[in-house]
Structures are given as C-alpha cells and as structure tokens.
Amino acid sequence: MTTDLERRLSEDVRAGLGSAVTHDALSLLDRKALAGKLIADGLQEEASRRIASGTGVLTSEEEDRAARFVLDRLFMAGALQIYLDDPSVMELNAQGCDEV
C-alpha cells in the first residue's frame, strides 16, 4: 500500500534524478546519494507542513519506512526487496505482477 507521502517522495526523487541524469551520467552511487538527499528534503518539507497545520510529525520509524520504500522501489527490487534482505525468508514465489 503506497501512502501519499511515499508517492510524493517518489515523484520528487524521480524528477530530481531525471534532471540530473540527462545532463550527466551519474554513477549509481551518486544517484543513490542524490536520492537520499531529495528524500531527506521531502521529509523535512512534510514535517514543516504537519507543524504548520498543527498535527504531530511522523516518528523516526515512519520516516525511515517511507525513505526505504522509495529507495527500494527506485534502486532495488521494489516491494520484494524487504523480503530479499530478510535472512529468515528462504524462498520467494512471484505469481503475477498485479499486487507487486
């Protein structure tokens, strides 16, 4: 389930990376670093928005989860990455792409 925040962050990062990539071929490491920076900026904007509207900010865990979601989707195996990283998962069966 993608949240609004995750969708917004993904768009920010895609837009930021897109403009950087067309000008110069960035290495994967550079692209990841840039994405991290764009995500941090997006999360800070989200916190500002939440404070301005008088609601509480996201917990560190919620922010980390959103950041990870975006990075996984762009650079790793997307929704499957969390299972690939989990040593207790022995096997992954993909039976279609509808819900991935």
Next chain:
Amino acid sequence: MSVIALCSAKGSPGVTTAAFALASTDAFRERSLLVEADPAGGDLASRLGIPAEPGLASLAAAGRRELSAGLVETNCQSVAGIDLVVAPAGAASARAALNVLDGAFVQALKELNDRALFCDLGRLGAADASLELAKAADVVLVVVRPVLADLAHVAEGLSWWTGLGPPVVLVLSGEHGATRRERYPAGEVSAALGLEVIGTLAWDPKGVAALAGQRLEARRSALVQSARSLSDALVQQLPERVIEMTDATEARIIGPATAGAEL
C-alpha cells in the same frame, strides 16, 4: 548560560513586551537570545514586521530527529541586535512545534554557553507544552497586572508555581485597563503573595514601537527605563555563577556613566 522564563498567570499582561525589553537592556543585549515559546502562538514576528520563519516551526521541522545548539542558532532572526526564535502566529502550529521540540529543546538550549536566554512562555498552565522550559529556568518571572482579579489567579496557583522548582518572582505590569485606584502597590502584593516583586514594567506602547524600530528616542522611553531597573534587579536573581560571568561588564550594568547607553 542563564535561563529566564517569563510567563503570566492570566490574560496577556505584556509578557512578550517584558521579554523583549529585558533582552534589550545593556545587562543582557549582547548575549540575549529570546525564545518565543508561547503555546498560544507568537506575536513577535507580526509586531516586529519580520517573517515567522526561520523560527520555532522551522527549528522543530529541522530538529525533529536530532536537535543541537547550532540548529537553534541557525533558526534565529536578529532584530535590534537581539537574536530571536519567533513562534508561528497560530496556536495549533506553535503547540505542534513545541511538542516536537519537547525535552530535547531544553537540552539544546542549555548547550548555548554564555547566552542569556529569555523564554516567553505566555500563559503558563499545568498542561502546557512549555512547562519543561519553566522547570529548567534559573528564575521564573511571572508578569502580572497588580489588580485583584489577576493577583487572585497567582494566589490560587501559588503552590503550583513554587512547585515548579526555580525561584518565582513577580514583575508588575503597567498594562492599561486598570485605573490607578484598582492597582495594588508592590509592597502589598509582595506581602500578600509571599513572592518578591522585582519591579514594574511601564505601559508604554510608543516605547515598544521605538525599541523594535531601534529608534533613538527608545532610550528615553518609560519602557526602556523601567526595563533597565528591572534588569538590575533580575541580575541579582540569577545564580552566582551567572553574576560572576557578567562581572567584567558590571560597570555597564550598574554604572551611572553608561546609564543612557546607546540602543
């Protein structure tokens, strides 16, 4: 580092004005940092005609995961030589920012060495987000209009106030809305409440405007003159280590030669 908390028991008797005027006095100005931590929302930005950010809200957003003294400094604005952390005007966002900053705020502020920290806490109540700041203060100044209704509020909550920890003293507000006959003299207030009255701040809207605008006439205003004698009394309230720290500038604090020093 000295922390001076200013708050009211009821209404708006001029806490923000008192904080700004005290922070502007010769005794403190060069090391003043005024933090507007009023959960009811801030007045300073609109009064001084400055933007609300950088300020408390941007500090909370940037420091939501880790707060440092450096981050506090980068979210200051400077007006008339005083560093300010202004609160957003809206109560909801001011409260949200204070809740985010929470206990880490006190820790970060304590790392600001050699600073005189004036915390405008607005009206202080048991559930307020700014309570931790009051508890961490070297002295709590309760700004109160010396009229029966307002003094009764202080009297009622007296044990709560003194239970905060730091010494509690009163500053009488010359705020309008009370006739001379309704006002109690400092001696009577002090005797009735058992709290020291360290001075009276003049009600002087023109003085406030002159001070904020760094205008020359500010130095002769009733506000600045009353703030000056208040700051002398305040220095006596601060712990010894703080007074020692200011020894070098003592001549500037009490010396008659500089009594009308530049603003």
